[in-house]
Amino acid sequence: MFAHDTKVALAGAAALVNTRSWPGSSDTDETAGTHREDLATIEQLRAFMTGWRWTGAGPRTAADVAAVRDLRPRLRALWDADVDTVVREVNALLREHEALPQLVTHGEFGWHLHATPSGAPVAARMAVEAAMALIDLIRVDELDRLRVCAADDCANVVVDLSRNRSRRFCEDGCGNRANVAAYRERRRH
Numbered sequence: 001m002f003a004h005d006t007k008v009a010l011a012g013a014a015a016l017v018n019t020r021s022w023p024g025s026s027d028t029d030e031t032a033g034t035h036r037e038d039l040a041t042i043e044q045l046r047a048f049m050t051g052w053r054w055t056g057a058g059p060r061t062a063a064d065v066a067a068v069r070d071l072r073p074r075l076r077a078l079w080d081a082d083v084d085t086v087v088r089e090v091n092a093l094l095r096e097h098e099a100l101p102q103l104v105t106h107g108e109f110g111w112h113l114h115a116t117p118s119g120a121p122v123a124a125r126m127a128v129e130a131a132m133a134l135i136d137l138i139r140v141d142e143l144d145r146l147r148v149c150a151a152d153d154c155a156n157v158v159v160d161l162s163r164n165r166s167r168r169f170c171e172d173g174c175g176n177r178a179n180v181a182a183y184r185e186r187r188r189h
Contacts, residue, residue, distance in 0.1 A: 001140075001142075001163075002161065003136070005133075006136045008053075009130060009132060010133045010134075010159040012054075012126075013130035014157045014158065016126060017072050017156075018156045019072070020072060021035040022035070024153075024154075026153035039068060042060070045065050046058050046059060055106065056118035056122075056125055059122050064122050067122070067123035068123045070123070074089065074093070075130055078146065079146045086134060086143060087138060090135060090138070094128060097128050099115035099116060099132070101113050101115045115129070115131075144165075145159060145161060145165070146159060146160075147168070149168070149172075149174050150178070151178060154170060154172065154174050156170035156172060156174075
Protein backbone atom coordinates (compact mmCIF):
# COMPACT_ATOMS: atom_id res chain seq x y z
CA MET A 1 0.00 0.00 0.00
CA PHE A 2 2.88 2.38 0.78
CA ALA A 3 6.18 2.92 -0.97
CA HIS A 4 9.29 1.53 0.69
CA ASP A 5 10.65 4.98 1.55
CA THR A 6 7.34 5.94 3.19
CA LYS A 7 7.39 2.81 5.36
CA VAL A 8 11.01 3.34 6.35
CA ALA A 9 10.49 7.05 7.07
CA LEU A 10 7.41 6.39 9.22
CA ALA A 11 9.14 3.62 11.15
CA GLY A 12 12.22 5.81 11.54
CA ALA A 13 10.13 8.74 12.80
CA ALA A 14 8.45 6.47 15.36
CA ALA A 15 11.84 5.09 16.42
CA LEU A 16 13.17 8.64 16.76
CA VAL A 17 10.21 9.68 18.91
CA ASN A 18 10.73 6.56 21.03
CA THR A 19 14.36 7.42 21.80
CA ARG A 20 13.06 9.11 24.91
CA SER A 21 10.29 8.26 27.33
CA TRP A 22 7.11 10.33 27.46
CA PRO A 23 4.64 11.08 30.26
CA GLY A 24 2.71 7.92 31.02
CA SER A 25 5.70 5.63 30.44
CA SER A 26 7.03 3.46 33.24
CA ASP A 27 10.52 4.92 32.68
CA THR A 28 9.37 8.52 33.23
CA ASP A 29 9.29 10.01 36.70
CA GLU A 30 6.87 12.88 36.26
CA THR A 31 7.29 14.15 39.83
CA ALA A 32 11.07 14.41 39.39
CA GLY A 33 10.79 15.57 35.79
CA THR A 34 13.10 12.81 34.55
CA HIS A 35 12.81 10.55 31.55
CA ARG A 36 14.82 7.98 29.60
CA GLU A 37 17.11 9.61 27.02
CA ASP A 38 18.68 7.49 24.29
CA LEU A 39 20.15 10.38 22.26
CA ALA A 40 22.37 12.16 24.77
CA THR A 41 25.56 12.17 22.69
CA ILE A 42 26.80 12.52 19.14
CA GLU A 43 27.83 8.86 19.24
CA GLN A 44 24.34 7.75 20.24
CA LEU A 45 22.80 9.77 17.40
CA ARG A 46 25.34 8.33 14.95
CA ALA A 47 24.47 4.80 16.14
CA PHE A 48 20.76 5.55 15.73
CA MET A 49 21.37 6.82 12.20
CA THR A 50 23.48 3.78 11.34
CA GLY A 51 20.85 1.44 12.73
CA TRP A 52 18.15 3.11 10.65
CA ARG A 53 20.45 3.43 7.63
CA TRP A 54 20.24 7.21 7.35
CA THR A 55 22.36 8.55 4.51
CA GLY A 56 24.05 11.91 4.22
CA ALA A 57 26.12 13.88 6.68
CA GLY A 58 26.08 12.70 10.27
CA PRO A 59 25.96 14.88 13.37
CA ARG A 60 29.08 16.91 14.02
CA THR A 61 28.25 18.91 17.14
CA ALA A 62 26.17 18.82 20.29
CA ALA A 63 23.92 21.38 18.56
CA ASP A 64 23.09 18.74 15.92
CA VAL A 65 22.05 16.33 18.68
CA ALA A 66 20.02 19.05 20.41
CA ALA A 67 18.21 19.90 17.16
CA VAL A 68 17.23 16.24 16.67
CA ARG A 69 16.09 16.02 20.29
CA ASP A 70 14.04 19.20 19.80
CA LEU A 71 12.33 17.63 16.77
CA ARG A 72 10.95 14.70 18.77
CA PRO A 73 8.15 16.54 20.64
CA ARG A 74 6.93 18.04 17.36
CA LEU A 75 6.77 14.60 15.79
CA ARG A 76 5.29 13.00 18.93
CA ALA A 77 2.42 15.49 18.92
CA LEU A 78 1.39 14.29 15.46
CA TRP A 79 0.45 10.85 16.83
CA ASP A 80 -2.38 12.45 18.83
CA ALA A 81 -3.39 15.18 16.39
CA ASP A 82 -6.33 15.53 14.04
CA VAL A 83 -5.73 15.70 10.29
CA ASP A 84 -5.90 19.51 10.10
CA THR A 85 -3.22 19.85 12.78
CA VAL A 86 -1.02 17.24 11.09
CA VAL A 87 -1.35 19.04 7.75
CA ARG A 88 -0.38 22.38 9.34
CA GLU A 89 2.66 20.83 11.03
CA VAL A 90 3.75 18.89 7.94
CA ASN A 91 3.55 22.06 5.86
CA ALA A 92 5.44 24.01 8.54
CA LEU A 93 8.25 21.41 8.60
CA LEU A 94 8.53 21.45 4.82
CA ARG A 95 8.62 25.28 4.72
CA GLU A 96 11.13 25.59 7.57
CA HIS A 97 13.57 23.26 5.89
CA GLU A 98 12.95 24.49 2.34
CA ALA A 99 12.07 21.01 1.14
CA LEU A 100 12.47 20.43 -2.57
CA PRO A 101 11.46 16.83 -3.42
CA GLN A 102 13.72 15.05 -5.87
CA LEU A 103 13.74 11.47 -7.13
CA VAL A 104 17.01 9.72 -6.29
CA THR A 105 18.43 6.22 -6.31
CA HIS A 106 21.32 4.84 -4.26
CA GLY A 107 22.10 1.59 -2.57
CA GLU A 108 19.49 -1.13 -2.83
CA PHE A 109 16.51 1.18 -2.38
CA GLY A 110 15.70 1.98 -6.01
CA TRP A 111 13.92 5.21 -6.85
CA HIS A 112 12.69 7.18 -3.86
CA LEU A 113 12.28 10.76 -2.68
CA HIS A 114 14.78 13.00 -0.96
CA ALA A 115 13.64 16.50 -0.20
CA THR A 116 16.80 17.93 1.35
CA PRO A 117 20.42 17.87 0.20
CA SER A 118 22.55 15.10 1.72
CA GLY A 119 24.63 17.75 3.49
CA ALA A 120 21.60 19.35 5.20
CA PRO A 121 21.57 19.22 8.99
CA VAL A 122 20.49 15.87 10.42
CA ALA A 123 17.40 17.30 12.14
CA ALA A 124 16.27 18.95 8.89
CA ARG A 125 16.61 15.68 6.97
CA MET A 126 14.74 13.77 9.68
CA ALA A 127 11.97 16.37 9.88
CA VAL A 128 11.44 16.49 6.13
CA GLU A 129 11.51 12.71 5.69
CA ALA A 130 8.88 12.34 8.40
CA ALA A 131 6.79 15.10 6.82
CA MET A 132 7.02 13.52 3.36
CA ALA A 133 5.92 10.14 4.75
CA LEU A 134 3.03 11.73 6.63
CA ILE A 135 1.89 13.29 3.36
CA ASP A 136 1.34 9.79 2.03
CA LEU A 137 -0.76 8.84 5.05
CA ILE A 138 -2.82 12.01 4.79
CA ARG A 139 -3.43 11.63 1.05
CA VAL A 140 -4.90 8.13 1.46
CA ASP A 141 -6.77 8.99 4.69
CA GLU A 142 -4.69 6.59 6.81
CA LEU A 143 -3.55 8.76 9.73
CA ASP A 144 -5.21 6.27 12.08
CA ARG A 145 -2.19 4.05 11.46
CA LEU A 146 -0.31 6.30 13.91
CA ARG A 147 -0.98 4.93 17.38
CA VAL A 148 0.30 4.91 20.92
CA CYS A 149 1.38 1.57 22.38
CA ALA A 150 -1.55 -0.29 23.97
CA ALA A 151 0.46 -1.29 27.06
CA ASP A 152 -0.79 0.52 30.16
CA ASP A 153 2.69 1.56 31.25
CA CYS A 154 4.03 2.63 27.85
CA ALA A 155 3.60 5.84 25.87
CA ASN A 156 5.78 4.88 22.88
CA VAL A 157 4.39 5.50 19.44
CA VAL A 158 3.56 2.83 16.88
CA VAL A 159 3.10 2.92 13.12
CA ASP A 160 0.71 0.15 12.09
CA LEU A 161 1.48 -0.73 8.49
CA SER A 162 0.01 -4.23 8.77
CA ARG A 163 -2.64 -5.21 6.24
CA ASN A 164 -5.19 -6.03 8.88
CA ARG A 165 -4.41 -3.00 11.06
CA SER A 166 -3.73 -5.22 14.06
CA ARG A 167 -0.49 -3.81 15.47
CA ARG A 168 -1.09 -2.54 18.98
CA PHE A 169 2.28 -2.58 20.73
CA CYS A 170 5.64 -0.86 20.28
CA GLU A 171 9.00 -2.51 19.64
CA ASP A 172 10.07 -2.47 23.31
CA GLY A 173 8.61 -5.89 24.16
CA CYS A 174 5.24 -4.63 25.37
CA GLY A 175 3.37 -7.14 23.19
CA ASN A 176 5.35 -10.04 24.66
CA ARG A 177 4.72 -8.81 28.22
CA ALA A 178 0.97 -8.49 27.49
CA ASN A 179 0.85 -12.00 26.00
CA VAL A 180 2.69 -13.50 28.98
CA ALA A 181 0.38 -11.71 31.42
CA ALA A 182 -2.71 -12.93 29.53
CA TYR A 183 -1.34 -16.49 29.48
CA ARG A 184 -0.67 -16.42 33.21
CA GLU A 185 -4.14 -15.03 33.86
CA ARG A 186 -5.72 -17.85 31.81
CA ARG A 187 -3.65 -20.47 33.63
CA ARG A 188 -4.73 -19.08 36.99
CA HIS A 189 -8.42 -19.68 36.17
